[in-house]
Amino acid sequence: MLHIENLRKVYRGGKVAVDNLTLDIKKGEFIAFIGTSGSGKTTALRMLNRMVEPTSGMISINGKEITKLNPVTLRRSIGYVIQQIGLMPHMTIRENITLVPRLLQWSKEKRDETAKYLLSLVNLPEAYLDYYPSQLSGGQQQRIGVIRALAAEQDIILMDEPFGALDPITRDTLQDLIKELQKTLDKTIIFVTHDMDEAIKLADRIAIMHEGKLVQFDTPDNILASPANDFVKEFIGSHRLIQQKPNIKTVDEVxxxxxxxxxxxxLDEAIRLMVKSRVDTLFVTDGQNRLLGFLTVESLTGNARTKKSVSEVYNRDVIFMKTGSKLQDTVRRILNLNLNNIPVVDDQQHLMGLITRANIVDIVYDTIWGEEEQELMDV
Known part of the structure; x- marks a missing residue:
């Protein structure tokens, strides 16, 4: 779908920002460009929609060289999301989402249908369409920025560190969202980040850049298992040892x-169940076993003592993983967010399992030291 060959960008004064970049990106892939500051990753991204003009080399989309296309037409055909979001403060959320479709002269009916559909994908109320950006939280504005890039039905979406300025919980949630949207809508996403954990979690393949050059382009598992050189080894970091082992598991297995x-x-039944099961957390579900939230010992103190039902006191702000998720993503989420445990749900939000810190300790021990211990026993 996207072919990049010998792409080069040299700025005035001889500074080489991108040096002979060559790679192919398939339709529906999630590609992460990553590297240290000044590595050329953002310049490479911005050359794909001609926000930066290449010095030399060639970029083609579906066989068409982009230098032969009108730059404005090209940019309207490619979604673009940046860290600053860029929502127009004087426009409603509806107008922001449908900005490009309006320029493409879509009918009002089609624009409205698209705005409603996209808003439903990010679990925001339809009433928000008539709100202004200032009436939304930072995380909600970021969601709008993401779906605005999807509104014109572009096949390629460019994202330049879109979650870099967000708090860890909001960032984690939006990472899940963009990965789910990408799979659901079959979009090709090229994503710039400086965070290796983010790249590993999201990308099908990672392009690691250093001083303008592409030093490794491969799947996260292959990069973790076989770093191309010392720079890549150092960039990955020794603390990701658990991810370098060949027996990486999904949450379903553990x-x-x-x-x-x-x-x-x-609440009386909830307390009795906690005591009987010797746990301090209960997960709250509906009649079809769909996860709604959780209840902790702490939530049963103070004013909660006057309540009668679980429905009156349970916490609806629950962080979860999906079945099939990589275990390493769950480990990062638990550690980064300082969680004691994290529930696992399927695509219909049914509660399927639980990962706890105790699980992780056992897994890390087995993964990092298990083989060494086995070798000593065999001696």
Missing amino acids: MIKPVSITVERS
């Missing part, structure tokens, strides 16, 4: 059975 209670049950 999750345990969670203790849950349905939302209509009484």
